[in-house]
Amino acid sequence: MTTVAKKFIMALSGLALVGFVITHLLGNLTLYSHTDEPFNAYAFKLHSFGSLLLVAEVGLVAIFLTHIVYGLTAKKTSLSARPKGYRVWRSKGGETPSNISSRNMAISGSILLAFVLLHVWQFRFGPAIEAGYVTTMHGEQARDLHRLIVETFKNPAWVAVYVAAMLFLGLHLRHGFWSAFQSAGLTRHNTTVKLRIFGGLLAAALTVGFLFIPVYIYFAF
Amino acid sequence: MMTLNLEIWRQKNSQDSGRFATYQLSGITPDMSFLEMLDLLNEQLIKKGEAPVEFDSDCREGICGSCGLVINGQAHGKEMATTTCELYMRHFQDGDTIVIEPWRAKAFPVLRDLCVDRTAFDRIIAAGGYTSAKSGPHPDGNAILISKPVADSAMESATCIGCGACVAACPNASASLFTAAKISQLAVLPQGQVERGRRVFRMVRQMDAEGFGNCTNIGECRAACPKEISIDNIATMKREYAAALLRGDES
Ligand code: HEM
Numbered sequence: 001m002t003t004v005a006k007k008f009i010m011a012l013s014g015l016a017l018v019g020f021v022i023t024h025l026l027g028n029l030t031l032y033s034h035t036d037e038p039f040n041a042y043a044f045k046l047h048s049f050g051s052l053l054l055v056a057e058v059g060l061v062a063i064f065l066t067h068i069v070y071g072l073t074a075k076k077t078s079l080s081a082r083p084k085g086y087r088v089w090r091s092k093g094g095e096t097p098s099n100i101s102s103r104n105m106a107i108s109g110s111i112l113l114a115f116v117l118l119h120v121w122q123f124r125f126g127p128a129i130e131a132g133y134v135t136t137m138h139g140e141q142a143r144d145l146h147r148l149i150v151e152t153f154k155n156p157a158w159v160a161v162y163v164a165a166m167l168f169l170g171l172h173l174r175h176g177f178w179s180a181f182q183s184a185g186l187t188r189h190n191t192t193v194k195l196r197i198f199g200g201l202l203a204a205a206l207t208v209g210f211l212f213i214p215v216y217i218y219f220a221f
Numbered sequence: 222m223m224t225l226n227l228e229i230w231r232q233k234n235s236q237d238s239g240r241f242a243t244y245q246l247s248g249i250t251p252d253m254s255f256l257e258m259l260d261l262l263n264e265q266l267i268k269k270g271e272a273p274v275e276f277d278s279d280c281r282e283g284i285c286g287s288c289g290l291v292i293n294g295q296a297h298g299k300e301m302a303t304t305t306c307e308l309y310m311r312h313f314q315d316g317d318t319i320v321i322e323p324w325r326a327k328a329f330p331v332l333r334d335l336c337v338d339r340t341a342f343d344r345i346i347a348a349g350g351y352t353s354a355k356s357g358p359h360p361d362g363n364a365i366l367i368s369k370p371v372a373d374s375a376m377e378s379a380t381c382i383g384c385g386a387c388v389a390a391c392p393n394a395s396a397s398l399f400t401a402a403k404i405s406q407l408a409v410l411p412q413g414q415v416e417r418g419r420r421v422f423r424m425v426r427q428m429d430a431e432g433f434g435n436c437t438n439i440g441e442c443r444a445a446c447p448k449e450i451s452i453d454n455i456a457t458m459k460r461e462y463a464a465a466l467l468r469g470d471e472s
């Protein structure tokens with residue numbers, strides 16, 4: 001497969017992940033409520049989809065794996081393309097200047113990978129009904145995920161970890177969003193600048209939206 | 222008159238591991254070009270019986286693309302839209318230290334000192350950068366109509382002089398801007414249509430085979446380009462590639 005075709009896959013998987021991150025945040029906004037009801041009801045609703053949810057989860061894992069494998073392969077190609085580096089390297093700026101986010105996609109991506117693993121282990125596979133995290137929904141027993149989340153974010157160390165991870169998400173998407181359109185050949189001269197600005201705003205909105213959840217829980221509960 | 226400290230990459234041949242050598246050079250005037258400054262250094266080295274610093278140049282007026290040095294970490298130096306031969310010493314201060322390195326990429330092996338082998342670019346062009354033309358009598362001047370915007374866009378891409386600064390400046394050592402400029406130039410013109418799909422496949426495959434890196438849209442190429450070729454060309458290359466895939470063109 002050529003580098004151009006690989007980038008089509010990077011772009012598609014990346015944009016799919018952006019779609020996931022947006023929906024994930026919309027769902028998580030229920031955490032800004034001062035009661036546990038809205039969030040637990042949302043989680044309960046998701047789980048009531050049963051096997052459909054499982055299909056979605058497997059699909060999401062596949063998209064993540066594709067994105068990570070192709071992203072890291074691309075990085076490997078580039079590292080071997082310059083076996084001997086420069087003693088001095090300076091950015092030259094220009095009309096679409098490079099920045100820390102565009103120059104460090106593999107680093108921000110790898111940090112996100114570590115974060116996603118931690119996050120899934122902590123909440124998706126964390127203590128559930130058997131461990132006593134129980135509430136009732138429509139007369140049924142349900143997992144009290146809200147309590148687990150609140151307990152986690154009462155610890156300032158976890159707040160710090162999540163806040164830091166979200167800053168890396170912002171860095172990744174600040175460049176990633178417009179880059180995906182460029183990789184897919186969907187940009188034209190007059191759209192590039194707009195897409196770069198929109199990507200930056202979207203990245204900032206997602207970062208802020210996620211980041212204040214642990215901060216809010218730490219102070220408000 | 223200025224005196225500069227030069228830290229220049231010296232390498233005997235492609236096998237040699239190379240090293241930086243330091244020279245103090247005085248007698249530099251602000252209206253010398255960067256290459257004339259190196260000529261001055263070489264005259265002194267030759268007089269002392271030392272090997273001169275090898276570098277490429279030909280036209281010395283920014284059109285041939287053979288000169289190209291990384292000057293203080295920037296391809297063709299810090300001035301925008303400039304080739305090394307057009308960079309003037311008035312942009313430097315007396316007493317400055319200047320680090321001079323060759324283009325660095327696996328696909329551009331160093332031959333000697335600051336000279337690199339850029340034939341990888343020639344092979345990318347040869348892989349598909351041609352158009353088939355009808356033989357026979359000379360066609361009428363205005364027989365093939367090309368609108369002004371199309372002509373302008375083709376001309377903009379065609380200003381690429383193949384110097385390799387895009388590769389040198391790219392943190393991924395990708396040749397996407399060069400390859401994309403060549404592809405875009407021919408894709409928009411009526412003469413390039415027969416090979417349109419095949420050309421993009423072949424040139425991209427050759428670009429990869431040469432060992433260039435993977436473009437991640439950082440944009441340093443555009444900033445380093447002495448002809449200010451836009452990264453819109455890269456989007457065009459992607460679009461051409463996707464269209465050829467969808468049409469099922471032969472590769
Ligand atoms: C929430 C998760 C993530 C989202 C929303 C996301 C989104 C994106 C987007 C939109 C791009 C731009 C693609 C392009 O330019 O065509 C990108 C690039 C990249 N991503 Fe991610 N990503 C995520 C997680 C990761 C992870 C876990 C890694 C893993 C190590 C990673 C590694 C990379 C790399 C290396 C690139 C640059 C490669 C290239 O442009 O060729 N990403 N990402």
Ligand code: FES
Nearest residue numbers: 281285286288306
């Ligand atoms: S020597 Fe021809 S472009 Fe510089």
